[in-house]
Amino acid sequence: MSDADSITTLQWLLLTSLSIWIFFDATKIGVKKGQVSGIADMSPIGWLLGCLVLWIIVFPLYLIKRSEFIRINSADTIASIPQQARNKNPKLSLSMDEKVCPYCTELIKQRAIVCRFCGRDLPANKTSSSIRN
Numbered sequence: 153m154s155d156a157d158s159i160t161t162l163q164w165l166l167l168t169s170l171s172i173w174i175f176f177d178a179t180k181i182g183v184k185k186g187q188v189s190g191i192a193d194m195s196p197i198g199w200l201l202g203c204l205v206l207w208i209i210v211f212p213l214y215l216i217k218r219s220e221f222i223r224i225n226s227a228d229t230i231a232s233i234p235q236q237a238r239n240k241n242p243k244l245s246l247s248m249d250e251k252v253c254p255y256c257t258e259l260i261k262q263r264a265i266v267c268r269f270c271g272r273d274l275p276a277n278k279t280s281s282s283i284r285n
């Protein structure tokens with residue numbers, strides 16, 4: 153095995169690790185197809201393959217676009233948080249022994265100490281314990 157061969161092998165190893173790093177990094181950020189325009193519009197697999205074939209273009213492109221992907225995906229996360237405005241008007245459908253969970257706004261029993269929908273502990277209710285079992 154000549155020196156030239158081992159250099160080539162090393163380059164391939166580096167290239168493969170680089171492509172795999174891009175793939176996992178893109179997956180972690182949440183890169184998806186359709187998030188940006190132009191040739192950078194690729195899925196993590198696309199980035200991996202692109203890097204294997206044309207790393208000299210694709211790798212710098214990924215580094216340039218990386219911050220944009222991070223920004224796009226963090227904006228998505230903020231937008232997907234449910235809005236408080238979705239809360240139903242609790243007074244409309246409440247019956248005597250029901251209340252509305254403050255966390256998920258589902259109707260639950262007045263005496264519940266844990267919400268059966270979201271499983272969270274509820275603040276102790278102040279209703280008189282006139283009901284005895």
Ligand SMILES: [Zn+2]
Pocket residue numbers: 253254255256257258267268269270271272
């Ligand atoms: Zn709940």
